[in-house]
Amino acid sequence: MPALTLRLAQGTPCWVSLMTDDLPGARAFYGELLGWTFAPGPTQLGEYVRARLGEEQVAGLGVSSVTGFPVQWTTYFAVDDADRSTQLVRECGGTVAVGPLQAERAGRLAIAADVSGAVFGLWQGEEHLGREAGPGPGGPAWAELLTPDADGAAAFYGAVLGVPVAGAEGGSALLVGGRPVAGIRRGAELRGHPPRWRTHFAVADVDLTAGRAVELGGRVLVAPRPTPRGRAARLADPRGGHFSVLQAAA
Known part of the structure; x- marks a missing residue:
């Protein structure tokens, strides 16, 4: 699908990001399995790269800075106002682990957990708008x-x-x-x-x-x-x- 030029509608899953303790190994594994190449990404939360299919960005991979944090993928949802959505997380009984914070010029993010403890992200896209799920292999x-x-x-x-x-x-x-x-x-x-x-x-x-x-x-x-x-x-x-x-x- 073509690169996004408009922010995705609020509530749309717009990005996935892996936090791992072995970034070189993750790049090798997912690159071979899904046909990804990689480019540098924002570094507010540590070393981070963006996976690409051709010229399109499809996912992020980063190094977890928390000892003992499980290796896992996080789904991010597009929001119009990350600060307001983060406040709603708290008001609805969830918890906020990170942010809201600015990811350089890419956008504004928060990482939270719902009432049962499932982790998810909120993304207010600016220069980086994310990617909507599509049918293409690898994304x-x-x-x-x-x-x-x-x-x-x-x-x-x-x-x-x-x-x-x-x-x-x-x-x-x-x-x-x-x-x-x-x-x-x-x-x-x-x-x-x-x-x-x-x-x-x-x-x-x-x-x-x-x-x-x-x-x-x-x-x-x-x-x-x-x-x-x-x-x-x-x-x-x-x-x-x-x-x-x-x-x-x-």
Whole structure:
């Protein structure tokens, strides 16, 4: 899809970012798996690069500065006013871990957790507007929250982001402009893991991608299977960062 020239509508997932303790290893793994190249990004939170597909920026990778912080992907939502949205997080029972702060001239961000502890980001784009999920292989395809309290999460995100939430197959969905942009589902398979937003990347062939991930040192957590959005698999990178890959239904 072409580069964005307008800020995405409030409530749209607009960016995903990996915090890891092995940035060179993450670059090698995801570069080989998803066809990414890399360019420098803002450094307010430490060393950080932006992944590219051709000339398009699709994701960020950074070094966690917190000892013992889990390796994980974070979904960011577009907001018109990061300071106001951050205040709404607190008013709705969530917590704010970082910000709001300025990421050089790229935009303004905050990192927060919802009422169940799932981490997410808020992004007020300026020079860097983010990327809307699209069908192209290698880019973000879908964001889905797994949580033990799906109803509470739906109320929280609807209020913080100011968007409607509607029932969807297997759970509910945040709607922007009348279309689903992210899912919320009761995560029966969490099995002791904390609630989390799961990042899905589009791929041309889920089965081949899962096999390649293992060759590159990753793991298959859930084998390729049909889902309402297409054929999907849940994987982990060599440092334990969970993500999913999705082959859209024909």
